[in-house]
Amino acid sequence: MKDLRESEKGILVLDSGDLLFKRFSNPTPENELKGISEKAYLIIESLNLIGYDAIGIGEDDLTLGKDFLMEISKKANFPFLSSNLFDEASGNTLFRSSIIKEVNGLRIGIFSLLSSEFFTGPFDPRKKGLMIRPPIEVAQEMVKELKPKTDLILLLSHLGYVKDIEVAQTVPGIHIIIGGHTGINLPYPPVIKNIVILQTTSRGMFIGRLDLLFNNNEPIFYNSATKISLENNLSQINQRLNSKETPEAEKAQWRKSKEETERTLTQLRGKNQFTNHIIPLQDQMKEDPNIKTWVDAYKAKFQKTEIPPVPK
């Protein structure tokens, strides 16, 4: 990621939450508190080095409470975002509700939402001192605010995949949802009402890469894989049509299919497109020497006290 960040222009690096801690267990064992706190700082330092642009908040990021999260956010070179997470006492948002980043001349509005449904109830310690506003309502407000100032609106969602679909169906104006919580790979991202929905699996096994190509100013995208598939179909149809073995009656059907495929390809011409890749982060991947040093030092100090994480 760091290499790519340095070698290419026009990159945004984002995370949609549940970054800092493993799955919440209530109460967090006393002997783990220092270790998980230091690990959270290590992760923020690593993200600073990688050059993250913004992160959203997941419910597990509140494992050590809102004060800890606010404190650690000061160490980050990037903003923590949450549009519907409020401090109960002051009524203010805990973090910035949105940012606008300029990338290759495009103004990208980014906001973030967290679901209240992932907390275990009103006495969940992660929720202490917090108020979470309904996400759909807040999403509508954020779009209204960002739309006049931006070319593209991006949601860092910690609502879960099903709710992401609901947001796409009910909140026009968002263009891309980077989802979280569910932890599923979406190599062929669904596009609902022109909103592209993304997500990868949990525990840092994969990272997603979405490349956008703008041929016009309308922020509507189709998957470049669709075009490749259509072109392959067309090539197969042509083979059938050119083959002496294909009966004439069948050729008439293939001609119709050819016309239809060519028509669709013509319709796609000049439209904006995206290409999505889910990249595995395996052992073989080159490690950053600084991060490796920090991780080794952390492991030497703390790993004996840690309990293996429970799969989600």
Added chain:
Amino acid sequence: MKQKWLVLGVLALGFSLLINISSSHAQKSPKTMTLLYSNNINGEIEPCPT
């Protein structure tokens, strides 16, 4: 005086042509953007087998 205006006129014309050429060239190359995204890292600091 007339010569001075002529030179200025030619320079202005050349400059505007240059701007037109460069802007039409810029319109031809489509804009691109890359998003790298992660979610649910869950405090992992070591590579997790995929």
